[in-house]
Amino acid sequence: MAEFDYDLFVIGAGSGGVRASRIAASHGARVAVAEEFRVGGTCVIRGCVPKKLLVYASQFAEELHDTAKLGWTFGEKTFDWAALRDFVASDVDRLERAYTSTLANNKVEHFAARATVTGPNSVALSDGRTITAKYILIAVGAWPVMPAFPGNEHAITSNEVFHLPTLPRRVVVQGAGYIALEFAGIFNALGCEVTVVNRSDKILRGYEEAMTERLLKITAERGIQYRLGHPITGIEKHADGSMTVSLSGADPIEADCVLVATGRKPKTDGLGLETAGITLGANGEVPVDAYNATACPSIYAVGDVTDRVQLTPVAIREGHAFADTVFGGAPRTIAYDHIPSAVFSQPPLAGVGLTEAQARAEGREIKVFTSDFRPMKNMFFARAERGFYKLIVDAASDKVIGVHMIGPDSPEILQAVAIAVKAGLTKADFDATVALHPSMAEELVLMR
Ligand SMILES: Cc1cc2nc3c(=O)[nH]c(=O)nc-3n(C[C@H](O)[C@H](O)[C@H](O)COP(=O)(O)OP(=O)(O)OC[C@H]3O[C@@H](n4cnc5c(N)ncnc54)[C@H](O)[C@@H]3O)c2cc1C
Numbered sequence: 001m002a003e004f005d006y007d008l009f010v011i012g013a014g015s016g017g018v019r020a021s022r023i024a025a026s027h028g029a030r031v032a033v034a035e036e037f038r039v040g041g042t043c044v045i046r047g048c049v050p051k052k053l054l055v056y057a058s059q060f061a062e063e064l065h066d067t068a069k070l071g072w073t074f075g076e077k078t079f080d081w082a083a084l085r086d087f088v089a090s091d092v093d094r095l096e097r098a099y100t101s102t103l104a105n106n107k108v109e110h111f112a113a114r115a116t117v118t119g120p121n122s123v124a125l126s127d128g129r130t131i132t133a134k135y136i137l138i139a140v141g142a143w144p145v146m147p148a149f150p151g152n153e154h155a156i157t158s159n160e161v162f163h164l165p166t167l168p169r170r171v172v173v174q175g176a177g178y179i180a181l182e183f184a185g186i187f188n189a190l191g192c193e194v195t196v197v198n199r200s201d202k203i204l205r206g207y208e209e210a211m212t213e214r215l216l217k218i219t220a221e222r223g224i225q226y227r228l229g230h231p232i233t234g235i236e237k238h239a240d241g242s243m244t245v246s247l248s249g250a251d252p253i254e255a256d257c258v259l260v261a262t263g264r265k266p267k268t269d270g271l272g273l274e275t276a277g278i279t280l281g282a283n284g285e286v287p288v289d290a291y292n293a294t295a296c297p298s299i300y301a302v303g304d305v306t307d308r309v310q311l312t313p314v315a316i317r318e319g320h321a322f323a324d325t326v327f328g329g330a331p332r333t334i335a336y337d338h339i340p341s342a343v344f345s346q347p348p349l350a351g352v353g354l355t356e357a358q359a360r361a362e363g364r365e366i367k368v369f370t371s372d373f374r375p376m377k378n379m380f381f382a383r384a385e386r387g388f389y390k391l392i393v394d395a396a397s398d399k400v401i402g403v404h405m406i407g408p409d410s411p412e413i414l415q416a417v418a419i420a421v422k423a424g425l426t427k428a429d430f431d432a433t434v435a436l437h438p439s440m441a442e443e444l445v446l447m448r
């Protein structure tokens with residue numbers, strides 16, 4: 001009889017956990033996964049995918065407006081939030097079924113239960129069962145942080161935003177990171193009055209400043225109001241459902257919905273990791289080495305719970321590398337440089353590699369090339385909004401070490417150019433590439 005019930009027990013069927021389960025099983029391991037909510041995790045159920053669908057949907061407001069000039073006429077345009085919300089929910093159901101099938105097709109046993117660690121090789125399930133495994137993978141993700149202020153129970157987080165009963169007329173968004181700016185863009189495009197409030201006076205800290213300044217300018221012109229440096233101090237809810245949102249050092253704002261997006265914290269509360277001798281980090285994260293190994297030799301962790309880079313493709317790669325290392329006989333780590341990322345704001349921005357400030361802080365000699373241009377589509381429709389691209393080039397080697405862009409389709413363009421940056425191509429290689437005309441991406445090879 002086997003010494004343990006399973007070779008691998010995964011806690012959390014999200015981006016990292018599902019990939020690790022599937023690959024470990026393909027290497028011949030007996031695998032089970034516990035999921036306390038819905039298979040697919042944050043990205044599929046209440047993150048990247050439903051968010052992207054809302055971004056698409058909201059962009060139609062502008063597209064439909066533009067079609068009038070192109071000879072199209074429609075009847076009166078109306079928007080039905082409930083129809084969009086329910087369509088998003090049905091697509092999430094479809095994806096959950098697909099992820100659940102993936103587990104079954106790969107012979108991964110799925111327990112619909114919350115799991116807690118009870119020792120180096122054992123977990124307890126919320127349905128009362130106890131299970132043993134040779135290895136345990138912690139892939140429980142992260143959870144929205146709600147700052148403490150009176151009335152914060154009236155605010156929602158990104159978990160709830162996909163289920164709003166009606167489209168709010170006035171929305172206050174607290175935070176100026178990815179989630180805040182993506183939802184500010186969605187609500188603004190859908191016609192809501194949007195105010196973004198933030199503790200600091202910067203938006204999207206860590207992104208190339210030239211891009212974030214451009215985003216601030218364009219979105220302010222599109223109607224988003226900013227109260228930067230004035231975080232929420234309290235929310236008072238009235239009998240009619242409306243709210244008064246008090247700010248530090250600024251006038252209060254009336255709102256119908258307050259969305260708080262002030263970061264996500266590893267979901268390790270009550271997970272029992274201390275029973276395996278694992279001490280959590282200051283933000284509740286599970287400390288791991290480059291091979292995703294924790295201080296307990298039988299326990300590994302991947303994804304948001306490790307608080308390294310909170311992005312789906314990173315969680316997936318970590319899960320895959322863990323499975324190859326422990327069950328595939330091919331130990332490997334993943335590279336954290338050159339991770340492309342995008343903010344699906346309106347317009348979107350995207351970047352890979354070093355920002356100008358980061359390169360200078362490293363003391364590098366750099367050359368900076370920029371293109372500040374009006375995308376052709378904006379020209380057609382008399383929109384003044386300009387795109388902005390920036391290349392950071394290492395002066396000594398001529399290698400392109402950073403690409404940053406804001407403008408229509410920039411996440412799509414950035415993914416392709418990220419290959420060139422990862423491959424270490426030089427500015428001369430960019431210059432030698434013939435432009436594809438007419439496109440926005442051609443600006444990348446025309447900067448002199
Ligand atoms: C609104 C939003 C938009 C986002 N947009 C993007 C984007 O555009 N691009 C991008 O790359 N990233 C995006 N992200 C981030 C991305 O979703 C995460 O980085 C990714 O899902 C992390 O994967 P993970 O496997 O670490 O955790 P998760 O996907 O969060 O999976 C963890 C799973 O563990 C389960 N779980 C937790 N505790 C237990 C327990 N004790 N027992 C059983 N199950 C448990 C949870 O229910 C969850 O299903 C977004 C996030 C949010 C919130």
Ligand SMILES: NC(=O)c1ccc[n+]([C@@H]2O[C@H](COP(=O)([O-])OP(=O)(O)OC[C@H]3O[C@@H](n4cnc5c(N)ncnc54)[C@H](O)[C@@H]3O)[C@@H](O)[C@H]2O)c1
Pocket residue numbers: 147174175176177178179180182198199200203204205231232261262263264309310311341342343344
């Ligand atoms: N497009 C994408 O790839 C995408 C989209 C959404 C989320 N994500 C991932 O999810 C993670 C979480 O997103 P997020 O937007 O919640 O976090 P974030 O870290 O991007 O931004 C948090 C914001 O909240 C502010 N803040 C923090 N504490 C505060 C407080 N107490 N009071 C007021 N303001 C405060 C910060 O100044 C910052 O502007 C991101 O780090 C990202 O990795 C990625």
